[in-house]
Amino acid sequence: MNDINKEIDFLLSTARDAQRRFEAQGSQQLFDRAAVAAAWALMQPDRNAELARLAVKETGLGNVADKITKNHRKTLGLMRDIKNQISFGLVNDDPTTGISEYLRPKGVVAAIVPSTNPLATPVNNIVNALKTGNAIILAPSPKGAVPLAKLIGYIHAEFDKCNIDKNLVQMVPAPPSKAKTTRLMAGADMLVVTGSQSNVRAAYSSGTPAIGVGAGNxxxxxxxxxxxxxxxxxxxxxxxxxxxxxxxxxxxxxxxxxxxxxxxxxxxxxxxxxxxxxxxxxxxxxxxxxxxxxxxxxxxxxxxxxxxxxxxxxxxxxxxxxxxxxxxxxxxxxxxxxxxxxxxxxxxxxxxxxxxxxxxxxxxxxxxxxxxxxxxxxxxxxxxxxxxxxxxxxxxxxxxxxxxxxxxxxxxPFSLSMGCGSWGGNSIDENLNWTHFVNHVRITRPIPPSEPSLEDIFADYWADYRADYWQETAS
Structure with a gap:
């Protein structure tokens, strides 16, 4: 267990260092370039076909032709959704309220991904994380580890072309295990969990802010x-x-x-x-x-x-x-x-x-x-x-x-993770998207006061239910 803890802690440390540098150098252009590089790593047609075949072979789930289509369309749709979106820095400056709003990264995101979608779901999480200036570590299912490792190798090759730190996108070392995932969840800054409800419950009880999604039916x-x-x-x-x-x-x-x-x-x-x-x-x-x-x-x-x-x-x-x-x-x-x-x-x-x-x-x-x-x-x-x-x-x-x-x-929004709200025991009720990967920082300045009188707020209520109030206050 100590060896596992050291292994995961080292992974988290390298990811955190990479994320800090990424944010310090941060610009929308840099974050967008990293997101596009990661998306192309999967969408390049020959790689998409190779990875889809590998995913079906390793997991025994689904079929190759549809996985190729899913990898392509889900990723293309995601890239359409995030194109030209401002996801970092100053996004709002309102003189009326005196509030300016900045978007900042969460830090190191840990994503637990299912064997049903061992390629499209990780890329969706990776792209959203990079778009917003985060690092990400992925924990695959045992059967999804081989195709994910291959995918991350292709992402790193694209990063080399762009001079982007490869430690921004990593995965739990093979073989995946519950102990490794548990340690990862405890040390990350944010969790995104898609898959079994036992994993979702573990994430919510980990002590780390978590976004989990509910079961489909x-x-x-x-x-x-x-x-x-x-x-x-x-x-x-x-x-x-x-x-x-x-x-x-x-x-x-x-x-x-x-x-x-x-x-x-x-x-x-x-x-x-x-x-x-x-x-x-x-x-x-x-x-x-x-x-x-x-x-x-x-x-x-x-x-x-x-x-x-x-x-x-x-x-x-x-x-x-x-x-x-x-x-x-x-x-x-x-x-x-x-x-x-x-x-x-x-x-x-x-x-x-x-x-x-x-x-x-x-x-x-x-x-x-x-x-x-x-x-x-x-x-x-x-x-x-x-x-x-x-x-x-x-x-x-x-x-x-x-x-x-x-x-x-x-x-x-294009996503492979659907929030189910309070009905499904989830913290979100919409499709997981880049907006869930940011912290909001607000500057607030003094403005002319806007303080109502009691009559402004309660007059209608008093008129309906406290007819004697006016007499009481008058006396």
Whole structure:
């Protein structure tokens, strides 16, 4: 243990020294150059393809083509979001309030990253950290260590071209371990944790300021006004992307009775195979074993999933994912939880009100705070969900896994870490972005006083509830 502590403490020391120099030399141009260099290390097409292949080989999760797309689009979108953003120095000078505002780095950021996205998530964190003048140390999952080490090697090569200190971006030495991560969390200035809820809880209890994100378990509602073919196409695209590794992939689909049969037919046309009761029971028994998800199905290609369930010969040609009809919700019905596999639970509801209630029950079991999808042309229903449901995002008529983390055709910031607010036990309720990586420093100066009288504040209240007050004060 002493050796581990010394190893991590040395890592933190070199990162802290590098960050201090980075900030002392600090300029927006320098920070932006470092962020662009790190992004290009992954986005360069040959490296992206090589790293995507390595990630799938090492983790056994997802598929290469989609990881290439994810690495490219998520990073490109992030770079669009931060381009021309002022993230350091004086950002506001208001003579009316007498306040000037500066942005300063947090210091050394520690990022705990999941095996589901061992490249796109680290780069997102690295770019945000560098954009704001921080150093960053990454702690990968054991299966994600090899591709991350390769990625950081490419980042360092880009840094050499720009004369940027390589100690600004480091990773926990292999092999990763809980002891190393614990020591890192205790010594950093800020934590960003994406992945298992046990890691998030450990970060919050570490004593270091932490940003953690909640569990996904996306529910999508299809009402009687929806464009069914468009909804089915988007659900299929989202569900199947990178073999459902995304926390924003649809896990439960609730269809109102008026369009249930037609929507199931549309999903069938989009590649969704409807299971019967016996097949659904077998799927549940196969995928959940002693409280754990079956790694033989987890984020695997559909042919592997079908073989695992003895459905290879029964599946229609063109099957891309499975639909498992069910009515159960809660701990006794694990199919109502997150699956990270190429199937979704299928529910039916008499109307929108019942669909909304079922979604609430599902999220009460798992995924509260994350997001909820709706396919509808009635915008009042979107407002109904936003005003009443315990979620931080309501995604309308979009492929959910692309939309929730930011997309080129919606206004959310590009991110792979979605805050779930108080409902999900998180300190943020928005997509993690560069604004979470800065400290705000405010200069305050004296201004003409603005002190109200008691009557200015309480007159209306007294008039309604203390009619005798005026007499009391008068006497």
């Amino acid at each position: 996306v529910v999508t509602i299809i009402d009687e006004t929806a464009d069914l073919d468009a909804a089915a196409t988007k659900i299929a695209q989202s569900k199947c992307f990178d073999n459902a590794t995304s926390c924003s992939s649809e896990n439960a689909i609730i269809i109102v009775d008026a369009v249930y049969d037609d929507m199931v037919a549309a999903l069938d046309k989009a590649g969704g195979m409807l299971l019967d009761d016996a097949q659904t029971d077998r799927l549940i028994a196969t995928h959940w074993q002693d409280g754990h998800l079956n790694r033989n199905m987890l984020a695997k290609d559909i042919d592997i999933v079908l073989a695992e369930l003895d459905l290879t010969d029964l599946a229609p040609k063109g099957t891309k994912f499975l639909l498992a009809p069910t009515s159960g919700i809660g701990a006794d019905h694990p199919i109502s939880g997150e699956k990270m596999a190429l199937f979704a639970a299928l529910y039916r509801a008499t109307d929108f009100a019942e669909a909304k209630d079922k979604a609430r029950q599902i999220h009460a079991y798992q995924g509260q705070g994350h997001s909820l999808g709706l396919h509808s042309t009635d915008d009042t229903r979107a407002h109904s969900l936003a005003a009443d449901m315990p979620v931080c995002r309501v995604i309308i008529n979009q492929a959910h896994c692309f939309a929730a983390g930011g997309s080129f055709d919606n206004g959310l």
